[in-house]
Amino acid sequence: MTTLVTLPVLLPILGAALTVIGSRSARLQRLVGIVVLAAVSVVAAVLLVAADRTGPVVVELGGWPAPVGIVLVADRLSALLLLISTLVTLAVLVYAIDQRITDYGRDTASTTFHPIFLLLSTGVSLAYLTGDLFNLFVAFEIMLFASYVLITRRTSASRIRSGMTYVIISLTSSLLFLSTIALVYAATGTVNLADLATRVAALPPGLQTVLALMTVVTFGIKAAIVPLHFWLPDSYPNAPAPVTALFAGLLTKVGIYALLRTQTLIFPQVGPSTVLLVIATLTMIVGALGALAQNDLNRLLSFLLVSHIGFMLFGLAVFDARGAGGTALYVVHHITVQATLFLVSGLITRRTGTVSIDQMGGLAQRAPFLAILFAIPALTLAGIPPTSGFVAKLALLQAGADGGPFTRIVAGVVILASLLTLYAMVRVWIRVFWGTAREPLPDADPADELVVGTAATSRPMYAATSGLIVISLTIAAAAGPLSAVTGRAGTDLMDRLPYTTAVLR
Amino acid sequence: MSTDHHRTPSWDDWDYPEGEWMLSGECPVRTNRTLMLEMAARVLFPTVLVFSVYLLIVGHYAPGGGFSGGLVAGLAFVLRYIAGGDAEGAAIGSRIRLRPPLLVGIGLLLAVLAAFAPVAFGNPVLSSAMLSVDVPVLGHVDLVSSLILDVGVYLLIIGVVLDLLRSLGSAIERDEREARR
Numbered sequence: 103m104t105t106l107v108t109l110p111v112l113l114p115i116l117g118a119a120l121t122v123i124g125s126r127s128a129r130l131q132r133l134v135g136i137v138v139l140a141a142v143s144v145v146a147a148v149l150l151v152a153a154d155r156t157g158p159v160v161v162e163l164g165g166w167p168a169p170v171g172i173v174l175v176a177d178r179l180s181a182l183l184l185l186i187s188t189l190v191t192l193a194v195l196v197y198a199i200d201q202r203i204t205d206y207g208r209d210t211a212s213t214t215f216h217p218i219f220l221l222l223s224t225g226v227s228l229a230y231l232t233g234d235l236f237n238l239f240v241a242f243e244i245m246l247f248a249s250y251v252l253i254t255r256r257t258s259a260s261r262i263r264s265g266m267t268y269v270i271i272s273l274t275s276s277l278l279f280l281s282t283i284a285l286v287y288a289a290t291g292t293v294n295l296a297d298l299a300t301r302v303a304a305l306p307p308g309l310q311t312v313l314a315l316m317t318v319v320t321f322g323i324k325a326a327i328v329p330l331h332f333w334l335p336d337s338y339p340n341a342p343a344p345v346t347a348l349f350a351g352l353l354t355k356v357g358i359y360a361l362l363r364t365q366t367l368i369f370p371q372v373g374p375s376t377v378l379l380v381i382a383t384l385t386m387i388v389g390a391l392g393a394l395a396q397n398d399l400n401r402l403l404s405f406l407l408v409s410h411i412g413f414m415l416f417g418l419a420v421f422d423a424r425g426a427g428g429t430a431l432y433v434v435h436h437i438t439v440q441a442t443l444f445l446v447s448g449l450i451t452r453r454t455g456t457v458s459i460d461q462m463g464g465l466a467q468r469a470p471f472l473a474i475l476f477a478i479p480a481l482t483l484a485g486i487p488p489t490s491g492f493v494a495k496l497a498l499l500q501a502g503a504d505g506g507p508f509t510r511i512v513a514g515v516v517i518l519a520s521l522l523t524l525y526a527m528v529r530v531w532i533r534v535f536w537g538t539a540r541e542p543l544p545d546a547d548p549a550d551e552l553v554v555g556t557a558a559t560s561r562p563m564y565a566a567t568s569g570l571i572v573i574s575l576t577i578a579a580a581a582g583p584l585s586a587v588t589g590r591a592g593t594d595l596m597d598r599l600p601y602t603t604a605v606l607r
Numbered sequence: 608m609s610t611d612h613h614r615t616p617s618w619d620d621w622d623y624p625e626g627e628w629m630l631s632g633e634c635p636v637r638t639n640r641t642l643m644l645e646m647a648a649r650v651l652f653p654t655v656l657v658f659s660v661y662l663l664i665v666g667h668y669a670p671g672g673g674f675s676g677g678l679v680a681g682l683a684f685v686l687r688y689i690a691g692g693d694a695e696g697a698a699i700g701s702r703i704r705l706r707p708p709l710l711v712g713i714g715l716l717l718a719v720l721a722a723f724a725p726v727a728f729g730n731p732v733l734s735s736a737m738l739s740v741d742v743p744v745l746g747h748v749d750l751v752s753s754l755i756l757d758v759g760v761y762l763l764i765i766g767v768v769l770d771l772l773r774s775l776g777s778a779i780e781r782d783e784r785e786a787r788r
Contacts, residue, residue, distance in 0.1 A: 108722075108732045116719045122712030164733040213708045 103152065104161040107174045109145045110184055110227035113138050114220040121216040128211040132199055135216050139192040139223065146185035149176040154587055158604035160233070168605050169294035173233035177601055178591035179430055180230040183359055186434045187230070189573055190351050190441045191223050197445055197566035198344035204560050214255060222248035222348070229356045233605055235283050235293040238360060242279065242324070246272045249353060252345045253337065261340045268337035275323035282316040289313070296605035298368045299598055314369040318361065318378075325357030327415055328385040331408045335392070338407075339400030339457070343448020346400065350407050351441030355433050358414045362429055366595040367602075371421055374505050378419030383515050385412030390522035399447050399457045399530065403440075406483065406526060409519055410436055416512055417498050420505040427592025428497035431585055435482075435494040435577055442479040442570040449563065450476070450534065455543035459530060464539030471564070473535045478571050480531065482578075484524035490577035495520060497585055641690065648690035655683035663761050664754070673757030677764025684765075688772050707770035714763030721756035 117138035124130040152159050158177035162168065176184070198219070202210060225245030232238050250272075254265040287293055289309060290301040302310060319330070326334040334354070338346050365378075389409025396402035414436070417429030447457075453469055454462045466473040478489075485491035495516065502513030577584060594600045659680035666672030725734045735753040742748050 105726050105732055112719055112722060112732070115715065119712050119715035119719060122708050123716065125708055125712070162731060164735065165731045217712075 104159060106145055106149060106152075107159050107161040107176050107231060108163070110142045110149075110188070110231060111174070111224055113142055113145075114224040114227065118217040118220040118224070121220065122213060125213040125217075126211055131211060131216040135195050135199075135220060136192065138220060139188055139195060142223070142227065143185060143188045143192060146181060146188055150178070150181035150185055150587075152176075153178050153181045154590070157600055160604050160607075167607070168233065169292050169297035172237060173294070173605055174228075174231040175233040175601065175605060176231055177604070178587060178594055179359075179362070182430065182587060182591065183355070183433060183437075184227060184230045186437050186573075187226055187352050187355075188223065190437055190570065191226070191348065193566045193570045193573075194344050194348045194351070194441060194445070195219060196569075197347075197448075197563050198342075200560050200562040200566070201342070201344060201448075204563070214251060218248045218251045222252065226352050226356055230359060233295055235286060235295060235298070235364075239276070239279055239283060242356075242360075243276060245353065245356065246276065249349060253341045253349070257340075264337050264340045267333050271323065271333040271337075275320055278316065278323075279320045282313065282320055285316070286313055294605070295363070295367055296602040299602050302368050310369060314365070317364050317369070321357045321361040321364070322381075323357075325354050325361060325411055325415075326408050327381055327411055328388045328408065331385070331389070331411075334408060335396075335401050335404040338404050339398060343445060343451070347441040347444035347448070350404070350444050351437045354407065354411060355414075355437050358411065358418075358429070358433055361415075362418055362426065362595065365418060366421075366426060367598055370596075370598065374421055374509050375419045376508065378415060379508060379512050382412045382415040382419050383512050385409065385415060386515055386519035387412075390519045390526070393526045394522065394529075397459050399450065399459055399462075399534070400444070401457075402459070402526060402530065403443050403447060406523055407440055409523065410440070410483070412519065413495070413498060413516060416516060417501060419512075420501045420509050421596075422501065422505065423589070423592040423596045424497070424501035424504060425592070426595040427585070427589040428494070428501045430588040430591050431497050432494040434584070434588070435490040435574070438570055438574045438577065439479050439482045439491065442567060442574060443476075443483065445563075445567045445570065446472070446476045446479065449567065453542060454534075454540070459533050461543060462534040462540065463537040464535070466535035467539045475564070475567055475571065476535070477531065479574065480527040482574055484527055485520045486524070488578055490574050490581070493578055493581040493585065497588070645690045648686045652683050652687060655686070656680055659683070659761075663757055666757055667749070667751050667754070673760030674764060676757075677761040678768070680761070680765050681768025684769060684772060688776055707766045707773060710766030710769065711763050712766075714759045714761070714766055716759070717762065718756050718759030721753070721759060724752070724755075 117134045120134045121131045124134070149159055153176050158175050159181075160168075160176075161174045163172045163174065166172070198215075202215075222245055225241050225243075225248060228241035229238060229245065232241055250265075250269050253268055254262055257265070283293060286298065286302075289305055290298060292298060292301060302313065305313075323330045323333075338349055341349065386409050389405050389407070389412060393402050393405035393409065396405060410432075414429045414432050417425040417427075417432060419425070420428075449472055450462070450465065451457055453465060453472065456462065482489040482491040485495040498516060499513050502509045502516065659676045661676075662671035662679055663673055663676035664671075666676065722733050725736075726732055728736075730736075735751055737752070738750040740748050740750065
């Protein structure tokens with residue numbers, strides 16, 4: 103059973119090795135990628151059931167016990183996020199493979215795309231499962247290095263420029279992370295998360311605050327919370343649709359997961375955190391207002407992503423079991439819906455030849471199915487009942503209502519930001535899908551990876567997008583059991599004992 | 608090739624790479640070759656490779672291991688590339704008859720399999736076993752199973768360095784030549 107915990111990390115590496123060796127056979131690469139991600143999904147589901155029934159599943163690598171050895175831990179939160187992330191990655195892979203087939207007329211083998219894609223999945227899995235701070239850093243690095251390749255490969259000079267923003271910001275945050283780990287290790291003599299939970303509590307309060315703030319800034323850059331969000335709308339929208347979908351869906355959420363894990367486990371506090379509540383409010387409002395000012399569809403979605411990062415931060419800032427559980431549920435919902443929206447945006451761009459909302463119009467007449475594909479995740483993001491967005495927001499609002507007067511005010515901001523999201527989505531809907539139909543614009547930059555305006559889309563691309571929508575609807579349908587699991591996950595996070603006793607036997 | 612390569616070099620630009628990233632082996636001006644470096648590279652190449660294998664093996668107890676061993680072996684190829692340039696780079700590829708990505712893939716595969724292997728014997732992932740033997744000439748030798756993982760890392764790193772030489776070395780030289788044409 104414990105060996106299973108290593109599979110989500112090792113299987114994608116194995117897949118990456120096989121796809122490099124078989125880099126002349128596109129069919130083999132495709133098969134390996136899909137089989138590996140499907141297998142990891144199954145493993146994640148098994149781990150989730152096991153963690154929910156019998157508590158965290160812990161594996162000690164090489165048989166060395168914690169806190170000296172390295173442990174991988176699958177508790178309710180990490181197994182759940184692992185499951186949803188892998189499912190989304192699988193859908194995005196299907197979309198990406200088929201986009202390549204459609205663009206090049208045949209399936210092309212590549213020594214970079216498949217291995218790097220699987221390594222990105224390795225990094226994400228390791229970030230969720232790792233039980234020590236330094237391996238969290240390693241996981242982020244695997245993830246980021248893979249993302250540097252994906253965001254800059256086969257692209258034009260202007261997009262490389264915006265990719266460089268992303269690379270430099272990420273390197274800065276990695277440097278900060280490494281310094282934080284050094285400080286934590288110097289102060290406590292350990293990097294094991296469960297061990298840190300007791301040792302940090304013995305440090306002077308000032309030092310605790312400094313370390314907590316450093317982790318918040320580090321993960322805040324990765325999660326794109328205001329005012330550390332500025333890089334995101336400049337870099338994400340310029341990548342090909344599947345890459346943007348994957349980054350928007352997963353990478354920022356891994357930052358939120360790291361925040362949730364470290365703040366609850368290592369730096370716990372009693373009652374709502376005023377600093378985090380203020381940051382969450384700013385993030386929600388700045389993101390939503392930023393979205394209203396955009397004319398580029400992908401930039402608009404990126405600002406909405408920033409806004410909704412604020413929602414997740416709000417759940418954490420309440421600092422009780424309900425808030426943490428609400429954040430977990432919101433992350434699950436948001437990974438799915440944000441990836442879906444970027445994939446749909448890719449499909450729209452292929453139809454219209456542009457990302458500029460002004461130059462679209464009447465798409466509902468030419469592509470009615472695409473209109474439905476956009477409408478469902480748009481309403482989900484805004485949180486209209488009975489979608490998963492509504493369920494997740496309800497969990498956050500309940501937590502906010504119980505937290506005290508200040509959290510109640512911020513809960514009001516959540517509703518306001520939701521309304522702004524709805525407004526932004528309705529504007530997109532009216533200007534893109536209603537009105538007189540326009541002819542698609544020609545591809546402005548035929549040399550790069552982004553092929554647009556050809557209307558050439560194949561069934562699997564629609565199938566992958568629809569699959570994500572089905573997952574999103576399933577989250578809404580299974581809201582009862584799912585929110586029960588995230589509720590228990592929230593209780594675990596606040597209780598801390600299930601995690602620490604499982605690791606430090 | 609551009610015409611300025613065919614002019615007679617003056618005595619002070621013999622050692623001077625003109626515009627190219629590195630001095631190419633197929634450089635038409637014989638006097639532009641750095642014979643000292645080429646000879647040194649030929650002498651050092653096998654020595655450095657042997658040293659890299661030494662680093663790989665002692666890595667369990669002493670400084671070294673698959674990563675540093677692989678880097679040192681990679682540097683041996685870098686030295687040949689600097690001395691001989693593009694043609695030497697192509698010769699490296701044809702001599703070992705492996706595409707660098709293949710080397711990376713095999714190394715990665717070996718490392719992952721070495722991580723999984725203990726599970727077959729009922730041990731945790733990544734755990735290692737040791738075999739102590741007394742060999743007539745070498746004396747007491749400890750063979751650790753994690754050496755297999757290190758060999759994987761060693762191959763991977765060599766593959767990465769060769770791939771860098773290919774993509775950032777000879778490919779850039781080729782692009783520059785084509786741009787000049």
